[in-house]
Amino acid sequence: MNTVCVTTERSAVGMAREVLSLFKLRIGFLIMITAVVGYVATPGHASVFQVLVMALATLVASAAAGAFNHYHEYRSDRLMARTRTRPFASGSLPHHPAWLLLFAGMLLAAVAAAWQVVNPQSAIFVFLGAFFYAVIYTVWLKHRSWTNIIIGGLAGSFAVLAGAAAADPQLGPLPWLFALVLFLWTPPHFWSLAIANSEDYAAAGIPMLPVVFGPQRAASIVFASTVALVVASLLPAAFGAGPVYLVGAAAGGAWFILKSWHLKQVQNRKTAIASFLASLVQLNAVLVAACVDAML
Structure with a gap:
């Protein structure tokens, strides 16, 4: 009897973990x-x-869009080593249309809560962030064009605007500049990872940048995109962001440029992952510096 209970408990815990993994909570946070x-x-x-x-509406909407990505991409995920263990791809969770009701309900609840408690402008941006990732990127562009992640990157930009609209629905230049930074950040961030996993994307028939143009040209585009990102990340200093922000953006940007330059010189998994991780350092430097600067 105890063995049965323990096994059942472990199965329930395992199922809960599989369901939670659908929502891409690291990205969501x-x-x-x-x-x-x-x-x-x-x-x-x-x-x-x-x-x-x-904040919670943005998280829930992002989670719904991320889970929909798992649901829609389960066949392609089976073809890639990095994703074949995902719940729908592996079969550990049933690929049933009922999941779509859950994801739609989550998004509806998130948008409705933001609309009622915050304001309509913030709610619209919450919706657009999820819509661009789930529909524009996942359904429309991912399997059609190497520009998929460029337009899909607007999902992060809309999150910035949702937060800014909560403070003031009449958006000034600073939130638009931060939205631009998020928009420019996504391509070199994701393309660095795509170079590291280009064989996977080729096997799945997904036209990511390194698959279409080859790793060498893709790395050159990553470097140019990184330089454009870093230049854009310094612009808020001219529109109200203070010295703490400027130092953080410059330091994080310099590190990302260095690692993307290494990737431009040598294309292998090590340099690609280093560039990918540097993109996270750069973004966190910008976010932390912006918060510290605003509180001073």
Whole structure:
């Protein structure tokens, strides 16, 4: 009897982990943080409750879009070593249309909460972030064009705008500049990872940048994109962001440029992953510096 109970408990825990893994919560928390930074960096006011609802709405909407990506891409995921163990791809969770009701319900609840508690502008940006990732990127562009991640990158930009709109629906130049930074960050971040996993994408027939143009040209584009990103990340200093932000953006940007330059010189998994990780350092430097600067 005890053995049966323990086995059942382990199965339930394992199932819960599989379901949670659908929602790409690491990415979701990062997107939520960008929304909070958008709020902190924008002059204005909202109650603590409104900020909390906005942050959770952004997280839930992102989770719904991420889970839909798992659901829609389960066949392609089976063809790639990096993704073949995902729940729908591996069969550990049934690929049933009922999941779509859950994901749609999550998105509807997130948008409705933001609309009622925060304001309509913030709610619209919450919706657009999920829509661009789930529909524009996943359904429309991912298997059609190497530009997929460029346009799909707008998902992160909308999170910044959702946070900024919670503080002030009349958006000034600073939140738009931070949205631009997120938009320019996504391509070199993702393309670095794509170079590291180009064989996977080729096997799945997904036209990511290194598959279409080859790793050498892709690495050159990553480097040029990184330089453009870093230049854009310094622009907020001319529109209200202070010296702490400028130092953080410059330091994080210099590190990303260095690693993307190494990738441009030598294309292998080690340099590609190093560039990918440097993109995370750069983004976190920008986000942390923006928060510290706003609180000083």
